[in-house]
Amino acid sequence: xxxxHKEGAGTLLSGLMIFFGVDACLWYTAPHxxxxxxxVITSIVYAILLWFFRKPVRVASQDVHNIIAPCDGKIxxxxxxxxxxxxxxxRKQVSIFMSPLNVHINWYPVSGSVEYYKYHPxxxxxxxxxxxxxxNERSTIVxxxxxxxxxxxxxxxxxxxxxxxxxxxxxxxxxQGQEVGFIKFGSRMDLFLPLDARIxxxxxxxxxxxxxxxxxx
Numbered sequence: 001x002x003x004x005h006k007e008g009a010g011t012l013l014s015g016l017m018i019f020f021g022v023d024a025c026l027w028y029t030a031p032h033x034x035x036x037x038x039x040v041i042t043s044i045v046y047a048i049l050l051w052f053f054r055k056p057v058r059v060a061s062q063d064v065h066n067i068i069a070p071c072d073g074k075i076x077x078x079x080x081x082x083x084x085x086x087x088x089x090x091r092k093q094v095s096i097f098m099s100p101l102n103v104h105i106n107w108y109p110v111s112g113s114v115e116y117y118k119y120h121p122x123x124x125x126x127x128x129x130x131x132x133x134x135x136n137e138r139s140t141i142v143x144x145x146x147x148x149x150x151x152x153x154x155x156x157x158x159x160x161x162x163x164x165x166x167x168x169x170x171x172x173x174x175x176q177g178q179e180v181g182f183i184k185f186g187s188r189m190d191l192f193l194p195l196d197a198r199i200x201x202x203x204x205x206x207x208x209x210x211x212x213x214x215x216x217x
Contacts, residue, residue: 005105007165007182008053015049056103058210060177062111064146067197068176069212070109070153071189072102075205083192086116086142086152091192092199094214096207098187106166106183107210108143109191110151111176116142117168139166139181143174149217152192155183177210191215 004012019042026035060068077095082088098104119139137157144150155164166181174180193199197215201207207214 002050003055003057004050005053005055005182007184008049011184012046012049012053015046019046052100052104054103055105058107058177058208060107060210062176064111065217066176066213067109067151067191067193067215067217068107069096069207069209069214070180070191071096071098071104071106071183071207071209073098073189073207075201075203075207076188077190078199078201078203080195081192083152085118085140087150087192090195091152092195092197092215094191094193094199094201096189096191098183098189103209104183104187105179105209106155106181106189108174108176108178108180109153109214110143110145110149111174112143112145112151114141114168114170114172114174115144115150116140116152117166117170119164119166137164139164139168141166141168141180147217149194154190154192155181156188156190157183 023035023038023042026038073096075094076097077093079093080090081093083091117140121137139155140152142150142152155166157164163184164181168180191214193215197217199215200213
C-alpha cells in the first residue's frame with residue numbers, strides 16, 4: 001500500500017472536497033456525458049496529487065565519508081562558485097532539479113549539528129534559472145559534521161512551488177537520511193561542498209534521495 005506524506009493532507013482533503021462538489025453539481029445540472037467526463041478528469045487529477053505526495057520507504061546507509069542526495073531529481077549544475085550567504089568563499093556547487101513527477105521529500109545529506117538555518121521569501125523564477133538560488137523563495141541549512149566539515153544545502157522554490165516546508169532547527173543534532181522537509185511541486189536543491197570533496201555524479205544524471213552518493217570527503 002502506498003504511503004502518503006503528512007504535508008499532503010490539507011491539499012488532498014481540499015482537492016477531494018472540490019472535485020466531489022464539482023462532480024455532484026454536474027450530476028444534477030449537466031448532461032450525463034458531461035458528468036462522466038468530469039469524473040474521469042477529476043479522478044486523473046486526484047490520482048496525480050496522490051502520486052505527488054507519495055512517501056517511499058528509504059533507509060539511508062549512513063557513512064561519515066559520504067554526502068548523499070537530499071532529494072530525487074536530475075543533476076543540472078556542477079561548478080565552483082562563491083557562496084555569499086554563509087561561507088562567503090569558494091565552494092563546489094551541485095544542483096538537483098526536481099520535476100513535479102519526482103518524490104518531493106527532502107533528507108539531510110550528512111549527520112551532524114544544524115549550525116545555521118534561515119528562510120528567505122522571494123520570487124518564483126523557474127527552478128533552473130541561474131538566479132533562482134539567490135532570488136527565489138528558499139531555505140538555507142548548514143550542517144557541521146562530527147569531522148568538522150560543513151555542508152550547506154538550500155531548498156529552492158520553482159515557478160510551480162507554492163510552499164517550502166523545513167523542519168530544521170538551529171542547534172539540533174540530525175542524522176544522515178533524516179527528513180528535513182518537503183517542497184510542494186516543481187523545485188530545486190543546491191548543495192555547497194568543500195573544494196576538496198570528490199564529486200561522484202555527472203550533469204544530467206538522475207539521482208535518488210537518501211540513496212545516491214553525491215560526493216565523498
